[in-house]
Amino acid sequence: MTKRELPALSIVEVQDLLRRREVSPAEVLESLEERINAVDDKIGAYLAHDLAAALNEAEKADVNLPLGGIPIALKDLINVEGQPCTCGSKILGGYRAPYTATAIEKLRAHGAIPFGRTNMDEFAMGSSTENSSVQLTRNPWDLSRVPGGSSGGSAAAVAADIAFGALGTDTGGSIRQPAALSGVVGFKTSYGRVSRFGLVAFASSLDQIGPLTKTVHDSALLMNAIAGHDLRDSTSLDAPVPDYTKNLGRDLKGIRIGLPKEYMIEGVDPAVKTAVTASVKQLQALGAEIVEVSLPHTDYAVSVYYILATAEASANLARFDGVRYGHRADNIANLFDHYARTREEGFGAEVKRRIILGTYVLSSGYYDAYYLRAQKVRELIRRDFAKAFEKVDALASPTTPTPAFKLGEKTADPLQMYLADTFTIAANLAGICGISVPCGFASSESGKKLPIGLQLLGKALDEARIFQIAHAYEQSTDWHKVRAQTQLPMH
Amino acid sequence: MGKLDVGYVAQLARLHLTPEETELFQKQLGDVLLYAEKLNEVNVKGVEPAAHGVPIFNVFREDKASDWFTPAQALSNAPRQANNLFIVTKVVE
Numbered sequence: 145m146t147k148r149e150l151p152a153l154s155i156v157e158v159q160d161l162l163r164r165r166e167v168s169p170a171e172v173l174e175s176l177e178e179r180i181n182a183v184d185d186k187i188g189a190y191l192a193h194d195l196a197a198a199l200n201e202a203e204k205a206d207v208n209l210p211l212g213g214i215p216i217a218l219k220d221l222i223n224v225e226g227q228p229c230t231c232g233s234k235i236l237g238g239y240r241a242p243y244t245a246t247a248i249e250k251l252r253a254h255g256a257i258p259f260g261r262t263n264m265d266e267f268a269m270g271s272s273t274e275n276s277s278v279q280l281t282r283n284p285w286d287l288s289r290v291p292g293g294s295s296g297g298s299a300a301a302v303a304a305d306i307a308f309g310a311l312g313t314d315t316g317g318s319i320r321q322p323a324a325l326s327g328v329v330g331f332k333t334s335y336g337r338v339s340r341f342g343l344v345a346f347a348s349s350l351d352q353i354g355p356l357t358k359t360v361h362d363s364a365l366l367m368n369a370i371a372g373h374d375l376r377d378s379t380s381l382d383a384p385v386p387d388y389t390k391n392l393g394r395d396l397k398g399i400r401i402g403l404p405k406e407y408m409i410e411g412v413d414p415a416v417k418t419a420v421t422a423s424v425k426q427l428q429a430l431g432a433e434i435v436e437v438s439l440p441h442t443d444y445a446v447s448v449y450y451i452l453a454t455a456e457a458s459a460n461l462a463r464f465d466g467v468r469y470g471h472r473a474d475n476i477a478n479l480f481d482h483y484a485r486t487r488e489e490g491f492g493a494e495v496k497r498r499i500i501l502g503t504y505v506l507s508s509g510y511y512d513a514y515y516l517r518a519q520k521v522r523e524l525i526r527r528d529f530a531k532a533f534e535k536v537d538a539l540a541s542p543t544t545p546t547p548a549f550k551l552g553e554k555t556a557d558p559l560q561m562y563l564a565d566t567f568t569i570a571a572n573l574a575g576i577c578g579i580s581v582p583c584g585f586a587s588s589e590s591g592k593k594l595p596i597g598l599q600l601l602g603k604a605l606d607e608a609r610i611f612q613i614a615h616a617y618e619q620s621t622d623w624h625k626v627r628a629q630t631q632l633p634m635h
Numbered sequence: 636m637g638k639l640d641v642g643y644v645a646q647l648a649r650l651h652l653t654p655e656e657t658e659l660f661q662k663q664l665g666d667v668l669l670y671a672e673k674l675n676e677v678n679v680k681g682v683e684p685a686a687h688g689v690p691i692f693n694v695f696r697e698d699k700a701s702d703w704f705t706p707a708q709a710l711s712n713a714p715r716q717a718n719n720l721f722i723v724t725k726v727v728e
Contacts, residue, residue, distance in 0.1 A: 242708040335688045349687045378694040379687065447671040458648060465649075467721050469712035482724040483649035496650060501664050503648040504639055514671070519684030521677050526685055559666050575688020604689055 150175040151305040152627060155214055155362040158308055162207040162214075169202035169213030173259065176215055180260070180306045188281040189291075189301035191220050192228050193260035201257045209255030211369055216251060217310035219298050220261040221268060222353065223342040224248050227258070231344050232266040232276040235470045235490025245342020246377070247311065247353045247370040254369035262297030262310060266492045267461065268318055268346045270294050271564040274555055275494040282551070283326060284628035286592040289548040292322030298356045299326035303595075303628045309357040309366055313343060315350045316449050317543075317568025320580040323356055324543035324597025327582050327628060329614070330356045331363045332568075334604040335575035336381035339374030347456040348379070350449075350572040359624055360581060360615040364388035367607060383605055391612035396430040399613060401600075402437035402536035407567055413546040419584030419596040420542045423617065427540065430616050435536055439528040444521050445570040446562055451505050451518035452573075457495075458502030464490060497558060522573050529574045533603040538613055541567050543580040543597030567599060577602050579614045582623040593626070639664055 145161065150172060153161075161167045177195045184190055198215060205213035218224065221231045223241035230236045248258055265275035273281045273296025281296045283289040284304035291300040295312025299322035302310050312319040314332040323330025331354045338353045345351060355366035367388045374380045403424065408417065428434050466472035466486035473485035491499070505514035532539060545566060554561040571578045583598035598617070602610040618624055641661045645652045652660070706719045715722035 239712050242704060242711050336691065375696050379691055381689065381691070441677070444674055444677060447674050450667060451671060451674075462649075466714060467723055468709075470714070472714035476724060479724045479726055480649065481651075484645075484651035487649060488651035491650070493656070496652065496656065497660055497664060499648050499650055500641055500644050500660055501667065504644045504664075507644065507647060514674075516684055517674055517677075517679060519686065520679035520682040521674055522688075523682050523685035524677065524679070526688060558663050559670055562667070573685075573688060 147171060147175045148178070151179045153308070154358045155211070155308050155365060156359070158214060159212070162212065169205040169207065169257070170199055172213060173198050173202055173215055173257070176259070176306065183304055184306055186282065186287060187284055187300050187304050187306070188279050189262055189297045189304065189306060190217070191230060191261045191263050191278055191297070194227070197226070198257050198259040205257065206255055210365060211251065212255030214256050214308055215259035216256045216366070217260040217262050217298060217301050217307035218248070218258055219264050219295050219310070219312045221264060221313065221344040222248060222311060223344070224258050228261060229344065230278060232264040232278055233490065233492065233495070234277045235464050237471060239469055243342065246339035246374045248342065250370050250372065256369065260301070260307065262295070262301055264297055265294035266495050267344070267457070268294040268313055268315055269457070269494050269498055271317070271321055271561050272549070272554065273297060273322070274551065275492060277492045280551065283548045285327060285594060286548065286588050289550055289594070290325065292325035292548065294318040295356060296322045299323050299328055299330065302326070302328045302356050302358060305627065309355055309362050311353055311366070311370070312356050313351055313353050314572065315347050316453060316572050317565040319354045319356060320543050320568050320578060320597065320599060321565060323580040325548040325595065327595030328356055328358060329360055329363050329582070329624070330354070330580045331367060332571060332578045333367065333371065333607060334577040336379050337577070337605065337607070338370050339372070339377040339380045341374055341376040345460040347453040348460060349456060350453060360579070360611060360618045361389065361392055363579070364392065364611045381605070386608050388608050388611050391608050392615045394612055394616070396427060396432040396613060396616050399432045399538070400435055400536040401427055401432045401613070402435050402532055402539045404439045404442065404532070404539055404541055405436055406439050406442035407541035411545055412542060413586065415586035416542045416544070416546060416596050420540070420598055423583040423598045424540055426620060427613070427617055430620055432613070437532045437536060437539065439532060439570065441521060441525045441528050442570060445525055445573060446566055448518045448521045448525065448573060449565070449569045450501070450562055451514050452522065454498040454502030455506050455515050456502070458499045458506065461495065461499055494558070525570055526574045529570070529576055529603070537602070537609055539601040541599045543567060543599040547586040547594035547596055571601050576604050577607050577610055579610050581614045581618050583621070584623060639668060
């Protein structure tokens with residue numbers, strides 16, 4: 145194993161080399177740094193990475209800890225003291241975090257080293273990472289396409305072997321969707337499973353931090369580190385955290401998997417349909433029983449989401465007022481001007497659009513018609529899942545209706561961009577957990593492989609079961625072994 | 636449902652928009668709201684609104700003092716500050 149080959153390994157594989165003292169944590173970091181310098185000018189996954197600071201942490205790393213000496217990249221909206229945290233926004237341009245998020249304290253307690261800040265749609269609002277006010281991120285499989293979003297930098301970094309694993313956030317699919325489009329594993333935890341303390345809020349009733357990794361096993365290891373109750377987040381669940389690796393390797397006998405009939409609709413790309421149908425057959429071959437189920441309110445999920453998420457965002461983003469942190473406009477006439485111009489200069493177009501929509505649906509006269517009605521339909525969506533989970537252990541569907549789309553293809557039409565989240569959004573509204581695992585490839589017109597994701601959804605706090613099913617599927621296929629790096633020039 | 640007036644809502648949101656942005660958002664958000672009108676098809680009579688996916692009630696903690704930011708930490712990102720205080724724009728005329 146040469147240093148140049150290290151970045152292609154999974155977390156489990158690197159951990160093994162570290163424990164056998166075949167490599168040091170510093171060498172692991174340096175190998176990553178070399179590859180970042182060689183390929184990231186083409187990908188654009190990282191907004192910042194500080195090798196010197198990470199090497200300092202590596203000196204004290206205990207490789208016997210569960211994630212000892214493993215560098216983990218972070219979506220640029222999770223606070224780590226002393227590091228930038230731009231949220232992909234100009235409004236947080238010079239910001240340095242004065243404190244550290246609980247999820248990162250936990251990662252460090254498990255031995256991991258936070259290394260690198262990844263690009264994202266501004267304040268996690270988007271499905272392609274094109275809403276970043278800082279830079280563009282490209283899909284490592286086809287540089288003319290988006291990596292998905294909003295955790296597109298994290299997904300692209302893992303896909304391009306410039307991160308062993310990364311954290312992202314999922315508010316309406318922002319981990320699972322980029323994971324699917326970039327050909328990696330993305331896990332969305334049950335609402336309340338991971339503390340949101342230190343995470344910059346977008347939509348507080350939906351946001352969850354979760355891992356993007358090369359394998360299901362790696363994903364379970366990261367979840368073991370970050371899950372758990374936190375007194376500093378009042379929505380954090382006070383429930384025991386099982387070992388998420390405990391079910392890995394078990395077969396699927398006795399497991400019932402539901403196929404929501406509303407998810408195999410027109411508009412799903414034929415290659416996606418073929419791949420997901422084949423993976424369902426594979427799950428059956430592994431011992432699972434397949435049952436058709438119905439989630440009758442599926443068609444309303446996108447509408448509900450864009451009312452509730454923008455409403456919450458309009459309130460959360462009120463904190464960007466140019467007083468305590470972030471950009472502040474110059475030469476202002478009065479207090480109104482101070483706020484209005486600071487926010488005009490600091491926010492990008494999509495954030496402005498969502499603040500307007502969110503303010504509108506909460507405004508006097510429209511609250512009942514939009515916000516309250518959306519909350520009621522949210523309850524019906526929640527009940528759909530509760531009813532389905534009386535009959536099955538998990539639900540299987542495509543993660544996204546299509547493979548990665550072209551850069552610029554959907555930027556002019558926000559509604560089309562919103563519909564890219566059709567299959568992922570309902571899980572956030574219902575607070576349940578889910579994963580996207582690679583399940584095949586479509587082919588671009590120029591013959592490039594475009595990854596496809598299989599989504600598995602589980603009931604709240606049933607993470608261990610979802611890992612079991614996803615792992616059994618993954619290990620019975622070779623999809624996760626095909627690496628995007630073959631698409632990059634040799635270095 | 637009512638009519639969205641982007642210019643008016645921008646005032647409520649303390650957000651200055653250019654005339655071009657106002658016009659563009661009027662069209663784009665009009666499309667989104669039109670799409671969202673399908674929620675009117677749903678019978679929500681007697682349905683309790685869900686604020687969260689997972690219901691959580693009455694979260695208490697011990698009323699115990701703990702360390703938090705020092706003034707220097709709290710001010711470390713302030714665009715304008717003096718004498719350990721944030722400088723704000725004049726509020727009272």
